[in-house]
Amino acid sequence: MMKKNYDTIIIGAGINGCAIAKEISQTNKSVLLIDKGSIGGGTSSKSSRLIHGGLRYLEQFNLSLVKESLHDRRYLIKNYPQLVKLVPFYIPIYKNTPRPWWIIKIGLSVYDLLSGYEAPHKNISIEEFKNIFPNINTKELCHVFKYFDGHTNDLELTKLIATQAQDSGVEILQDSKIKTLFIDDKKIILNINSNEINTNTLINASGAWIDEVNNHFSLPSNYSIAKVSGIHIVLPSLVVSEHLFLQTDAKRVFFMIPDNGKTIIGTTERVETVDIDNIKINQEEIAYLIKMSNKYLKKHISADDIAYSYIGTRSLIHAKENPTDMSREYKLDLHNIRNSKVLHIFGGKLTTFYSLSKKVVNLLK
Numbered sequence: 001m002m003k004k005n006y007d008t009i010i011i012g013a014g015i016n017g018c019a020i021a022k023e024i025s026q027t028n029k030s031v032l033l034i035d036k037g038s039i040g041g042g043t044s045s046k047s048s049r050l051i052h053g054g055l056r057y058l059e060q061f062n063l064s065l066v067k068e069s070l071h072d073r074r075y076l077i078k079n080y081p082q083l084v085k086l087v088p089f090y091i092p093i094y095k096n097t098p099r100p101w102w103i104i105k106i107g108l109s110v111y112d113l114l115s116g117y118e119a120p121h122k123n124i125s126i127e128e129f130k131n132i133f134p135n136i137n138t139k140e141l142c143h144v145f146k147y148f149d150g151h152t153n154d155l156e157l158t159k160l161i162a163t164q165a166q167d168s169g170v171e172i173l174q175d176s177k178i179k180t181l182f183i184d185d186k187k188i189i190l191n192i193n194s195n196e197i198n199t200n201t202l203i204n205a206s207g208a209w210i211d212e213v214n215n216h217f218s219l220p221s222n223y224s225i226a227k228v229s230g231i232h233i234v235l236p237s238l239v240v241s242e243h244l245f246l247q248t249d250a251k252r253v254f255f256m257i258p259d260n261g262k263t264i265i266g267t268t269e270r271v272e273t274v275d276i277d278n279i280k281i282n283q284e285e286i287a288y289l290i291k292m293s294n295k296y297l298k299k300h301i302s303a304d305d306i307a308y309s310y311i312g313t314r315s316l317i318h319a320k321e322n323p324t325d326m327s328r329e330y331k332l333d334l335h336n337i338r339n340s341k342v343l344h345i346f347g348g349k350l351t352t353f354y355s356l357s358k359k360v361v362n363l364l365k
């Protein structure tokens with residue numbers, strides 16, 4: 001049974017919506033969290049499953065994002081040890097790898113510094129690399145670095161945060177749509193599943209759907225997003241037994257990730273201009289990941305070796321750049337409208353949900 005009034009209503013039960021719901025309910029406020037699909041059914045179950053500072057973001061001099069991510073990584077490993085684990089990652093540098101070894105070395109040294117030397121990187125020998133990765137080419141291999149980052153199960157993590165939110169009183173409505181949304185002088189009035197519900201604080205955490213929600217209900221906002229999809233292919237067995245950080249000729253980064261007896265390889269980037277409920281993986285993207293993987297694999301793979309693939313869409317603050325260079329930072333966009341507040345969550349990685357949710361609570365105080 002839904003109440004007629006909630007202190008806060010949140011749209012979107014992805015990792016961010018669930019974490020915000022949990023934090024707000026712990027301040028003794030009533031919270032309704034609504035999703036048009038299932039908990040974690042959006043991008044929060046389609047990621048690379050890394051809880052990471054984002055070594056690559058150092059190249060964009062995005063130090064504050066990396067620092068916050070590493071802070072959250074530490075928090076998540078400590079508080080969710082069953083789901084977030086610090087694991088070794090290996091970076092092989094070949095004669096023709098686009099970033100030379102010394103650039104990677106500088107990046108890893110800054111990464112160590114920003115993480116408080118939690119698990120500093122090392123050089124490892126080519127012999128050791130050959131032993132750990134018997135399926136990976138070592139011809140023209142010059143250097144190998146080993147560093148540490150977090151690995152998780154994104155959907156299970158999101159579901160766990162949702163359960164914790166429910167335990168602190170949040171009501172969650174799945175498979176539910178908002179039919180109408182009006183803001184009058186006193187409150188925000190929503191029609192959800194034919195029930196009229198009021199609130200004074202609405203949080204739009206609908207991820208890559210945020211612009212559609214804002215346009216549909218004519219909500220004011222200061223940002224818009226670029227919807228950038230990425231795919232992963234999943235091989236049915238372990239091609240690598242540890243995480244591999246690889247580079248394409250065009251300097252893009254991609255990962256080979258061992259995960260529950262399978263190997264996940266990704267990802268790609270494609271800017272969407274259509275409704276993302278209807279996006280599909282195209283064969284060129286699969287061919288691209290196969291081609292990039294085969295540059296490293298001794299035994300080549302083909303489309304027949306893929307068990308399944310999946311696609312998810314990032315919401316990146318809009319900028320007229322190459323999607324690879326767009327910032328992964330998030331923005332909290334608060335609008336005071338008469339007696340009510342509307343807060344939009346633009347962007348945000350899986351890794352940073354904890355800091356993001358704390359900031360939301362502070363902003364709404």
Ligand SMILES: Cc1cc2nc3c(=O)[nH]c(=O)nc-3n(C[C@H](O)[C@H](O)[C@H](O)COP(=O)(O)OP(=O)(O)OC[C@H]3O[C@@H](n4cnc5c(N)ncnc54)[C@H](O)[C@@H]3O)c2cc1C
Pocket residue numbers: 011012013014015016017034035036037038039040041042043044045046047048049050051052176177178205206207208209213228229230231267268312313314315347348349350351352
């Ligand atoms: C390919 C790829 C790889 C990634 N890898 C990583 C990684 O390794 N590490 C990392 O930290 N981050 C990663 N990310 C980013 C991360 O996955 C996302 O930033 C994060 O999951 C976004 O969470 P969210 O809660 O904001 O959005 P979502 O999880 O998408 O949740 C939004 C929810 O809103 C709901 N919704 C939409 N419209 C409505 C509506 N009208 N009414 C009700 N509900 C609605 C949707 O159903 C959805 O459940 C990756 C992203 C992609 C695309």
